[in-house]
Amino acid sequence: MDRHDPVRPAPAASPAARRAAVLGSPVAHSLSPVLHRAAYRELGLTDWTYERYEVDESGLGAFLESTDDQWAGLSLTMPLKRAVIPLLDEVGETAASVEAVNTVLFTERGRLVGENTDIPGMTAALRERGIGSVESAAVLGAGATASSALAALARVCTGEVTAYVRSKQRAQEMRGWAGRLGVQLLVADWAEAAGALHAPLVIATTPAGATDELAASIPARPGALFDVLYDPWPTDLADAWTKQGGTVVGGLDLLVHQAVLQVEHMTGPRNRNERRCRRRQEEGGGEEDREEGAHVAGHLVAHQRAARGVFAHRVESCERQQHGQLRGGGAREGRGGAEQRGAGGARDETTCRPRKLRSPCTHLRTPPRTKPEGENRTTGAGAKDSSTH
Secondary structure (H helix, E strand, C coil): CCCCCCCCCCCCCCCCCEEEEEEECCCCCCCCHHHHHHHHHHCCCCCCCEEECCHHHHHHHHHCCCCCCCCEEEEEECCCCCCHHHHCEEEEEEHHHHHHCEEEEEECEEEEEEECCHHHHHHHHHHHCCEEEEEEEEECCCCHHHHHHHHHHHHHCCCEEEEECCCCCHHHHHHHHHHHHHCEEEEEEHHHHHHHHCCCHHECCCCCCCCHHHHHHHCCCCEEECCCCCCCCCCCCHHHHHHHHEEEEHHHHHHHHHHHHHHHCCCHCCCCCCCHHHHHHCCCCCHHHHHHHHHHHHHHHHHHHHHHHHHHHHHHHHHHCCCHHCHHHHHHHCCCCCCCCCCCEEECCCCCCCCCCCCCCCCCCCCCCCCCCCCCCCCCCCCCCCCCC
């Protein structure tokens, strides 16, 4: 973002008001604002906001610097899942295992913590469709989402996983992740990707259109397909797979499950205490023990119920309008147009207190280094990856 752009005064906010957002480029298609806002309404978090910002790798550091104590968390989509890592104070074990962060948490002590909810989200989405264990599997693609797919397969696949990739660099990265995760991995060239469709479970992590050519190669009795895309939906591969009688798990399934965990992370102990105090004032107390015990279960059930209802309506609307609202300017759902794009990638109406960039985290093998302000950041994952926000 351009620090010289004029910034409007912050609106009045209650002491408990919190902010969250999804960052990425492109990000106009993201349904995360719909999902998180539905959860906030269901949970009574009327003073919480969730927005959408177009931010690329070069603008990520400046965005993090601009945040203040009102921020609770960020959802990250392409191309930021790896670019953010050197800017964090801490990276959770799950995220570190695949060097991919899709969730940034702002702690009470002012630290930035990276987590990955894609991995448990994938596992939950598979189990929801009755896929708890498979003897072998195939992964299409080799980006950040593919690494999360490997981690999920470490939990459900008892045999070999074959990854179909386009470059030697990506093949090497996949082998490295598989070694850390304890996955038996074979790497094959993308030209042989039609062979992946014979696996009991196929996870497609590629951008829109990349697997369209494979739709004509589906076997007579396909197994299960997990296509992580949700826009456009269905993909040609998912549509043909369904018509052939196979089981299909889609990007919306993953989106809901990983977002459930994001909301739980972002509305953690600090915010739970604030809600408890407000409720005790309103109801006269006596709810502490019961609320503490039911907090997690209530979060998950309420969030999933709200999210699925909203998604059912949204998907139907998108189909009628041929996804026009998701891809055009109409996709912005801010309060009175609160989401503003700036010359440098993102602007918000709120004036934020500058935050110093965090020291590079030491949990990964990436050597610590400090990026000069304004310098572009690139990741080893360079090529585009499908995303779950």
